[in-house]
Amino acid sequence: MTPRRQSGRAPVTSPASATVFTTVLTQGPVSRVEVARRTGLSSAAVTKAARPLIEAGYLTELDSEQTGIGRPVSPLEVRADREFFLGIKITDSELIGVVTDLRAQILVTRFHRLPSRKPDAVVSGVAEMAAELLALSPKYTKRTNSLGVTVAGDVDREAGHVRYSPFLHWQDVQLAEPIGEATGLETTVDNDVKAITVAERWFGDGIGAPSFALVTLGTGIGCGLVVNGAVVTGSHGVAGEIGHIPVAGDGPLCHCGATGCVEAIASTDAIVAQARTATGERGLTMAEIVTRARTGDQALQRVFARAGVAIGRGLAAMANLVGPERIIVSGEGLDAYDLFADELRETFATHAFGAAAQCELILRPLPFEEWARGAAAVAVQTLFIS
Numbered sequence: 557m558t559p560r561r562q563s564g565r566a567p568v569t570s571p572a573s574a575t576v577f578t579t580v581l582t583q584g585p586v587s588r589v590e591v592a593r594r595t596g597l598s599s600a601a602v603t604k605a606a607r608p609l610i611e612a613g614y615l616t617e618l619d620s621e622q623t624g625i626g627r628p629v630s631p632l633e634v635r636a637d638r639e640f641f642l643g644i645k646i647t648d649s650e651l652i653g654v655v656t657d658l659r660a661q662i663l664v665t666r667f668h669r670l671p672s673r674k675p676d677a678v679v680s681g682v683a684e685m686a687a688e689l690l691a692l693s694p695k696y697t698k699r700t701n702s703l704g705v706t707v708a709g710d711v712d713r714e715a716g717h718v719r720y721s722p723f724l725h726w727q728d729v730q731l732a733e734p735i736g737e738a739t740g741l742e743t744t745v746d747n748d749v750k751a752i753t754v755a756e757r758w759f760g761d762g763i764g765a766p767s768f769a770l771v772t773l774g775t776g777i778g779c780g781l782v783v784n785g786a787v788v789t790g791s792h793g794v795a796g797e798i799g800h801i802p803v804a805g806d807g808p809l810c811h812c813g814a815t816g817c818v819e820a821i822a823s824t825d826a827i828v829a830q831a832r833t834a835t836g837e838r839g840l841t842m843a844e845i846v847t848r849a850r851t852g853d854q855a856l857q858r859v860f861a862r863a864g865v866a867i868g869r870g871l872a873a874m875a876n877l878v879g880p881e882r883i884i885v886s887g888e889g890l891d892a893y894d895l896f897a898d899e900l901r902e903t904f905a906t907h908a909f910g911a912a913a914q915c916e917l918i919l920r921p922l923p924f925e926e927w928a929r930g931a932a933a934v935a936v937q938t939l940f941i942s
């Protein structure tokens with residue numbers, strides 16, 4: 557089965573057109589001459605590719621600027637409100653939904669509780685949220701065609717189905733088709749971390765980096781990888797599984813069945829389990845663990861330090877293999893990054909080989925609505941014929 561396609565809608569129809577549109581989308585306003593210089597296309601090819609995008613209202617020419625010599629240039633800019641996009645992230649307990657413009661800028665955000673994790677209930681919940689978001693403005697209703705939906709786990713984007721999602725307890729669930737039917741929107745389903753990687757590549761810290769990695773810390777440890785400008789999926793859809801790089805030999809048992817994985821030491825669940833063992837207090841929560849570590853509990857500080865070392869080793873292994881220009885470390889686990897950032901950076905510097913150590917590490921928290929923004933960025937991709 558394939559995702560819904562409204563054939564003939566996508567305004568970006570050729571490789572040159574995709575190159576020009578992406579350049580203006582991510583780096584605009586920018587003149588045709590500058591687009592040609594940055595992409596290697598001829599000026600004539602840029603002008604030819606831009607024309608239908610201007611006619612369809614996706615690109616606009618700004619007032620001309622006199623540059624001193626020669627003809628005045630009219631920079632090209634994206635018309636961000638030409639079309640709106642919905643992004644909905646499904647977590648194990650709620651739906652996070654946003655409306656964005658063409659640049660994936662969030663215009664509104666909504667949170668809905670998920671009454672059940674059963675696929676039928678989730679499809680109805682997503683459809684209800686989509687209807688609510690669209691009803692917020694007549695222009696959203698009129699100018700929204702695409703919905704991106706993301707979940708954690710193994711997702712077959714082309715087929716629109718979720719192969720496996722541990723947090724939802726799903727196995728082989730077709731999602732794009734029933735949601736597309738319920739909402740009337742062109743629906744794309746993707747893995748949540750890959751979706752945020754798309755958003756970072758076009759609109760965030762990935763701009764200008766041909767190779768970068770985005771690592772998310774939280775209940776699971778995820779990774780999106782861009783190498784030489786392309787999101788890496790690998791032959792089996794499993795690439796960049798940094799959470800399961802073995803860094804501690806016979807260390808703790810991981811839920812994947814192996815031992816010593818980064819995730820078995822540094823995921824939220826692993827940190828809670830180790831903190832409970834260290835203190836003998838079975839009821840400790842993550843919030844309490846963070847507070848007590850910050851106020852001087854050394855046993856708990858060691859748990860975070862160990863997590864920082866495990867993550868640093870995993871990141872170094874990835875940097876040595878792939879050589880990204882930068883690694884963005886984010887996710888809800890970053891809320892406590894003051895407790896492990898030093899160990900993470902030191903370990904990374906020790907284990908990164910040679911020039912791989914020049915890789916820039918960016919550590920920053922990820923607000924929950926950013927997950928939904930990633931889903932919307934996936935919807936923006938439907939403007940391109942794949």
Ligand SMILES: [Zn+2]
Nearest residue numbers: 800810812817
């Ligand atoms: Zn594992």
